[in-house]
Amino acid sequence: MATASQANAQEAPREQVVVLIDLDQNGKIVVHPKKFWVHKSENDEVEWVCLRKHNHESDPCFTVDFSKNNGSPFSKSTFKNDRARSGLPVVGAGPTEFEYTVTVGTETLDPGGGVKG
Numbered sequence: 001m002a003t004a005s006q007a008n009a010q011e012a013p014r015e016q017v018v019v020l021i022d023l024d025q026n027g028k029i030v031v032h033p034k035k036f037w038v039h040k041s042e043n044d045e046v047e048w049v050c051l052r053k054h055n056h057e058s059d060p061c062f063t064v065d066f067s068k069n070n071g072s073p074f075s076k077s078t079f080k081n082d083r084a085r086s087g088l089p090v091v092g093a094g095p096t097e098f099e100y101t102v103t104v105g106t107e108t109l110d111p112g113g114g115v116k117g
Helices: 004-011
Strands: 016-023 029-032 035-039 045-050 063-065 078-080 096-099 101-104 107-109 112-116
Touching: 016 035, 016 101, 029 101, 029 107, 035 045
Parallel strands: 016 045, 035 112
Antiparallel strands: 016 029, 063 078, 063 101, 096 112, 101 107
């Protein structure tokens, strides 16, 4: 039988899949990687990180929204501001791809992501 600490270690995310959000010299949104992948079996989760040079406490960084097409692979569909974390995937272990929209000010970008086994 697993102890409480062993169970918590098994449920904790194995890896943060980091998606960097920035603006290019023309003010257009850039994300890297262009498409993220998390592994459900390995308890991965996404962390969106703002690279813009601004005050992260008083100036909203970005919004990530999974309300397009087939919805969100996570329990929430909207994530806001620097270092937003997705939590564990709540969909079947695909591979399944999802579209999402990143908004910074009035600019938007529709990158993708997905969940693997």
